[in-house]
Structures are given as C-alpha cells and as structure tokens.
Amino acid sequence: MFSLIVTAFVAVAYAESAPTENDTVVGTGIDYSAPYKGISKVKPTSPAAAKVKPYSGLASRFDALSRYNPVTWGPDCILPVPAKGQFLLGPKLFFARIRGDARRDLHIPGPAPALVDFEDHLGFKGSSALWSIEAFYQLRPSWGLRYSFSPMTLKSSASAVSSFNFGGQTFAIGSQVRSRWERFQHRAGFVYNLSYTTNSLTSFYADWLHIEDKLVVGAGTAGAGVTSPVVWNDSKNIAVLGLEFNKCLRNYRGNTLALECKGGIAFLDDCLGYEAEAGLSYLVPIKTGRFGFVKGGYQYIHLKKEKSLETFSTSMDGAFLKIGFLF
Numbered sequence: 001m002f003s004l005i006v007t008a009f010v011a012v013a014y015a016e017s018a019p020t021e022n023d024t025v026v027g028t029g030i031d032y033s034a035p036y037k038g039i040s041k042v043k044p045t046s047p048a049a050a051k052v053k054p055y056s057g058l059a060s061r062f063d064a065l066s067r068y069n070p071v072t073w074g075p076d077c078i079l080p081v082p083a084k085g086q087f088l089l090g091p092k093l094f095f096a097r098i099r100g101d102a103r104r105d106l107h108i109p110g111p112a113p114a115l116v117d118f119e120d121h122l123g124f125k126g127s128s129a130l131w132s133i134e135a136f137y138q139l140r141p142s143w144g145l146r147y148s149f150s151p152m153t154l155k156s157s158a159s160a161v162s163s164f165n166f167g168g169q170t171f172a173i174g175s176q177v178r179s180r181w182e183r184f185q186h187r188a189g190f191v192y193n194l195s196y197t198t199n200s201l202t203s204f205y206a207d208w209l210h211i212e213d214k215l216v217v218g219a220g221t222a223g224a225g226v227t228s229p230v231v232w233n234d235s236k237n238i239a240v241l242g243l244e245f246n247k248c249l250r251n252y253r254g255n256t257l258a259l260e261c262k263g264g265i266a267f268l269d270d271c272l273g274y275e276a277e278a279g280l281s282y283l284v285p286i287k288t289g290r291f292g293f294v295k296g297g298y299q300y301i302h303l304k305k306e307k308s309l310e311t312f313s314t315s316m317d318g319a320f321l322k323i324g325f326l327f
Contacts, residue, residue: 077199079248080256080283080291082138082326090324094130094299098154100314102215104232106168113165115311121171122179122217123158127318134322136191143192146207150185166217167230175219178229182214191244199248207240209266211303213312234312236305240266242275249280256283260295266303273303279320291326 082088101115118124132150139145156179163173171177189207196202213236218229242264249257258281266273279297286292299320304313 077248077251077256079199079201079246079258080285080326081196081201081246082136082144083289084138084141086138086289086326088136088138088324088326090134090293090322092132092134092320092322094132094316094320095127095318096130096299096316097127097318098124098314098316100124101311102166102232102313103311104167104230105309116164116166116217118181118314120161121164121166122177122181123156124154124179124181125156125158128152128154130316132185134324141193143190145188145190146205147186147188150183150187152181152183152185154181155179167232169217169230171217171219178218180214180216184212186210187240189240201244201246203244203246205240205242205244205262205264207264209236209238209240211236211238234305234310236271236303237269238266238271238273238303239268240264240275254285256291257281258283260297269305270307271303271305273301275299275301277320283326286325286327293324293326295322296320 098118100118102118103113103115105113116122130150130152132148134146134148136146137144156177158177158179160171160173160175160177164171187207187209189205191203191205194202194204213232213234215232215234216229217232242262244260244262247259249259251257259278260281261278263276264274266275277297277299279295279299281293281295283291283293297320298318300315300317302315305311306313
C-alpha cells in the first residue's frame, strides 16, 4: 500500500513539473502532452445571435435625401469661369418697383418747395418690366471689361392727391397730371479677381455710370394754371465700387448650380447710392469651355442726387431674370 501511494505521488509531481506555455488568447496553460488544443473563443453561428440594424431601409432613404441638403453642397463642386479671351453676353429683365421723389427750385423767394412724390403726385405706380443688355470680356486671366445699357420710359396720367410745385409751376389738388420719365443708363468698368478656387470666385469691380434723366410734367386740362409742361433734363456721372462673390453649389451631369452675390456703393457728382443683388445661376455646357446660362434673383438699387436747388432720388427693387452665353 505504501509503495502504491508513493507511486501516485511521484506521478502527480512529474505531471506538475511538465513544461507549459501561456496561450496568448485565453491566457491559461496548455499541456503539450495533450493531442488537442484548448478552445479559446467561440463565435455563435445562430441567426438569433447576429446583430441587426433597426430600420435599415428607412435610414437608407434618409441618406439618399441628404444629397439634396444645401448645407453639404460646395466642397467638391467646380465653378465654370470665363477664360482669357472669352465673352459673356446676355439680356436681362428687371421687374422693378419704382419709388422716388424730386424737387426743382428756380430761385423762387421763400422756403423751398416740398418734394414731389413719384407715386402720389406723378402717378408712377406698381412694377415695370425694364430690360438691359450686358456684355463681359475676359481680357486677362485675372481681370476683364464689361459694359451694360439700360433704357427706360414710363408714362402716367393721374389726379394729384395734393397740390405741389415743380419747376416754378403749381399743380392744384385733383388736377389731371400727365407725366413722362425717360432714363438712359450706360455703365462700363473692369472686374479684378481677388481670390479664385475651384468652387468660388471673389472679385472687385470699379465702374463708371452715366445716367440721363428727362422728366416731363404737365396738366391734362385747361385752367390748371399751367401754360406749358415742365421739362427737366438731368445727367449724372457716377463712380461705382463693389465686390462680387460666386460660389458653386452643385454639379449635376455637367450642369452647374451656383450662388452669385454683389454689393456696391455709388458716389461723385453730388450723388450717393448703393446696390445689392443676390441670385442663383444654372449653367449648361454646350461645348468644351462654352456654356449657356439662366440666372434669377433679387436686386435693389438706390440713388440720390441732391444740390441746393435740385433733388432727384430713386429706388428700384424687385426680381430679375437673365439669360445668356459664355463663349
């Protein structure tokens, strides 16, 4: 019996002294004398144990809608710009709401007459569709030249809501007043590119603006105290300085949707004014480097000329639409 106990004790001691190695996965000893290796990790194969993403179909639809989120547009968009020697030409239609006032004093003793309102006294009400033609030529890679011409003719026949004096003539309340306003505007200048990336363009512009105004005010009936219509011809030569910013929003099958903004200030020749414009343009490629485009947005223009005896102030705002070609 004693020999049997000694034999068992020696066998256990020999087994404990056998070489072992730590498994890097499980971290426990593995007996190399065994014909198999211990199982370290078991991955369940049951379908019930697999992870399932809830509402996967609905989430994929929201991912598709995110492509139409304007906040994410722009970084990968390419903005077409005129290259050296290219032209940009097109007409523009401006649906303008016109407001303004005028005063013309002919050295009449006493206080200066009140301002003549274009709407209440002269009858220029509502919106008018004004057209213009604009042309641009990229003379150098960084700067170009542009020119625009804008004619306008407004006619009105209305009863004066209050008496007023214009050009030394007095128009009584309720009298029939016939008015005609003609304006011819020439604008020329240069545009310099301050910063250009693949998806944005910032430019500085300096323009010379020449405006010829002709305002004719007369009574439509006899006995109104007016012997002949009052004619006022006024011309202005103005400098306009401002900034333009173009930003590509999205490219779609070669077409480009872009944001265009501009703002400037006008001065000189006893005049002071400002302009602001914001719109979207859509460019469609015709050939390599040539595009047709359509642009729409909102525009606001204010200009006032004031001297000791004369005042001519106008404001125009409204939607505009422009079409043209880049070639």
